Amino acid sequence: MLTFIARRIGAGAVLLLVISLLAYLLLSIPDTDVGRQILGPGAPQADVDARNSALGLDQSVLTQYGQWLTHAVRGDFGTSWFSSEDVSLAVGNRLPVTLSLMVGVTLVTALVSFLLGVWAGVRRGVVDRIVQVLGVAGYALPGFLVTLVLVLVFAVRLGWFPAIGYTPFTESPTGWLSTVTLPIASLSVASVAGVSQQVRGAVIDVLRQDYVRTLRARGLSSRRIVLKHVLRNASAPGLSVLGMQFVGLLGGAVLVEQIFGLPGLGSMTVTYTTRGDIPVIMALVMITVIGVVLVNLAVDVLLGWLNPKARIA
Template structure:
């Protein structure tokens, strides 16, 4: 298992380097006069040139990337060109908001998908068709429409939750729950629709295996067969889909944080990307890629633990 984990970590490190290089190269293509944006249109050209030189924008792109990479390896991602704020500090202040949102969506998705998928896989017939219809509806509805419906019903009409705003977990637990519930619900609908179908299919496939019929013939209780044998073998494909959905949720968080006014990393991405603030954008890219790599590593390790054959492949 250790060698399996080390191979995954090495592959993640290579991926991190490649994406950082390509991202910096692509961000440097637009011909934006950052010094002019910072100093204003009325600033003399010599001051603008001096500002660009101060930021290192008068040098070759590869030289700029080399300096950025040297700092990033030491944990220094620089400062924002427009606000002067340290990049890591800026991300760290907004990270708990996005982290709580992602954790809530992941827990809700995993719990509801497991419940619905196993229920549909074991109880064939009306229950199975009901879960499949829910999955189709969840897939068919656009994410922004689901979010708007949730806001109109539970925030505007019923008034159960606030429509916008965020209260930190350290400030008030009930307040945090009230402000995070609707964003989590809006992101969970599509995720549950997809993952529950995957769990259902995996459970049905395992239940058709010969060894399950053998266990039944030996008189083992159905709940023991389900929880000890069926779920363990059906978990691997579901975990793979859950990891892929986490990547998609990072993109969905940008829209949801904008709609609900959450001061998270998603909203920060929109703000600094429109400015063309390369140090902050690169920090956000690295944070996102690192999060994806860590999630995939955890998923790979769990699959390797559940299925030893996966460690070899």
């Protein structure tokens, strides 16, 4: 198992390096005069050239990337070109907001999806059809429409939750919960729809296996068969889809944070991408990739534990 985990960590490190290089090269393609953007159109050309030189933009792209990578591996992502703000500090202040959403959505999706999927796969009939209809509806509805309906009903009309704003957990746990409930719910709808259908299909396939019939013939209760044997063997497809959807959740967080006025990485990404602030964008890219690598590592470890044959891959 340790060898399996070490291989996955090594693959994640290589992925980080490759994506960081590609991202830096792509961000450097636009031929923009950063010094002119910072100092303004009326600044003397000598000042603009000096500014570009101070930022290292007079060097080759590979040299710039090498300098950035040398500092990044030490946790130093530099300073913003436009605001002179420490990038690590700026990202660190916003990371808990987005992390709250991502962890919350992942937990809600895993719990609700497996409950619905197992319920539909075991009961079949009307229950199965209802879960399938809900899954198709949840997947087909646009994310922004679901978000707006949740805000209109539960925040504006009923007043159960605040429509905008964020309360840190350290200030008030109940206030934090009230500010993240609607964003988590809006992001979870499509995720639950996709994962639950995968779990349902896997449960149905496992229930048709010969060994399940043998367990029933031996007199084991249906509850024990489902919880101990069926769920273990049917979890792989759902966990795999859950890991892949993490990337989509990060994209959806941009819209959700804008609507709910959350000071997270999503709104920060929009602001600094429009400026072309490479140090900030690169830090955001790395945080995103690290999150994806960690989630997929956790999924791979779970799959390896559930199915030892998966460790060979």
